[in-house]
Amino acid sequence: MAAAAKGSTPLLSIKGLTASAGDLEILKGIDLDVYAGEVHAIMGPNGSGKSTLANVLAGRPDYTVTGGEVLFDGQDLLKLEPEIRARMGLFLAFQYPLELPGVRAWQFLKAGVDARRVHNGEEEMSAREFDQMLKAKVEQIQIDPELIKRAVNEGFSGGEKKRNEILQMAVLEPKLALLDETDSGLDIDALRIVSDGVNLLRTPENAVVLVTHYQRILNYITPNQVHVLFDGRIVRSGGPELAHELEEKGYDWIKEAVDAGV
């Protein structure tokens, strides 16, 4: 893996982030720096807050940020509307992608690409240029070309929906991709497609935050860092070996260690 350019400014810098859903406090103080070129895996048991973290970063209105700050590409992320975050190059692959009956994949993707281009002071992409780009991405991701002729996710299987998220990611070329349990419920073939998609995106300019419950996807994507989230806090950080340790020992080990104050 390309060594991260430490010493420069992180692409994403989270300090003391706390957030709640209704009266329930879920994130209790998250600190995390992600540099361009890095892949971070965030693991943790159910209910630890890992999906909340990804969704708060993307701006889902269901959550209220109660404290802390997040800088993305030098900007105060938490002040920005979700669409502005997207246009700046932040992408969330949804855990449960929504079906959009009547919205063509083509139309949906082009709207996203154009919104970002206009935000960056560029012209909208011509239909022809977009067609060519989309075709290339479809081949690259190895997704069934029939899927993009249909309405977004309508009647797709769970695996097809996840693959479609990866296609969207490839088309939108984010600076920072947040994958919210994209690997859950995938068979080996789908997992490989998702992993290949992430690895394709991996350049010195981009970063990926993988939120996952399982170590399995890390057989295909080697992270620079693994963090364990527990009860709204990052309780362990380490290299890829941490994921293997979790795989062997399970999450109870973490719980016991935290309870013991280790």
Added chain:
Amino acid sequence: MTSAPAKYAQYLADFRSLVQGPGANAPAWLRDLRDNAWSTFNEIGFPTARRGNERWKYTNVAPIAKTGFGLAPSPATANGSKAVAPTYKLEGPAVYDLVFLDGHYSPELSSPAAGPSGVTAASMASAALDNAFDLESQVGRYAPADDDGFAALNTAFLHDGAYIHVADGHTEKVVVRLSYVTVDSTEPKVTYPRTLIVAGSNTDITVVESYSGPKDSVYFTNAVTEISVGEGARIDHYRLLLEGDRSFHVGTNRVKQERDSSFNSASFTLGTTLARNDLEVLLDGPGAYCSLNGLYLTADNQHIDNLISIDHAKPHCTSRLNYKGILDGKSRAVFGGTVLVRRDAQKSDAEQTDKNLILSTQAEVDSKPSLLIYADDVKCNHGATAGHIDADTLFYLRSRGLDLDAASRMLIHAFASEIINTVKPEALREHLDTIFSAAIPNKSLPVAKAR
């Protein structure tokens, strides 16, 4: 001819000038039909929302009754009207284009294909004079003028319109486009378009019936369409209401289906101050199938009323009813859908839905789907929803960079596209997509409460 109440004086004067003037040459049966219809109208008049009149409970036609609509002088000239002809092209081995100005067939603007034998697509005024067509036994058969003031008035003024007939066993697909255009004028005027479509057994007809007129003039279209779908025949029927913003439109549509026939309709309504689409389908032979789709988009003070009734009179028939509305401003939509399953109509299969997207707190919809089932072995369901956009869906779009307005437009368009996509001719589908896309208001959708 009896005397008319003073409020119908204008109609009486126009009726006299029609029957003594351009309508005087009509065959005796047509003159009798008109006289009887006038008597009926004179007796029952325009409907009112009086107690017990369920058919007109939510729609007040007083603005029509009060305005002195005069019969359009005939025939209107095609002067400067080239622009009114449809711009999209329909494909097919035999495409008949019939244009009517102020209710009168316009030979200059029409291009009836040189028809193969077995196909008639002609002006009703001329067909009525030709005994070979036997209009006498067909006109008024499906839409009788005896209990409906608007149908009676249309019949009293029956002079021209479209007559489409495809003979039994004519297998080549026939495509007909009927464009009823009201020409601009300073006085409020009324036209009475009349359409009769008779599909012989095992025939296949596509009819695009469109109504349009000047944007800023007050006028009234009182249309009647009668359709007979023969055994094993198929009709795809598209009804485009693209009238001016200040217009009034009442359309009475009656369909009778024989055994194993198929009737697929899509109705599109845009514009008009007050529009009433009244559609009744009689499934009169086993194995008949109908699919009735509709899309209406209302704004300002518009009032759109869709009243649909499907009569499962025979066993083994299937009906699908799916209407959708997009309401803005202070507009109001009324949807009345009734499916009647008669006692002997076993194995009937009926579904009806009406979904509305309400974009303004002042817009209102009255949706009354109902099922009247007298048979015991049937599969029927219905539903009506007044929709908001799900907050998660909106966030999904925003997370891809679309702002609230763009996301709303995309989702409203998606809502409409389910109906637009039922349109089979590609050019027509694209034409409708373009005009409905342009009509989608620029505003953010109300969002259902986040989970």
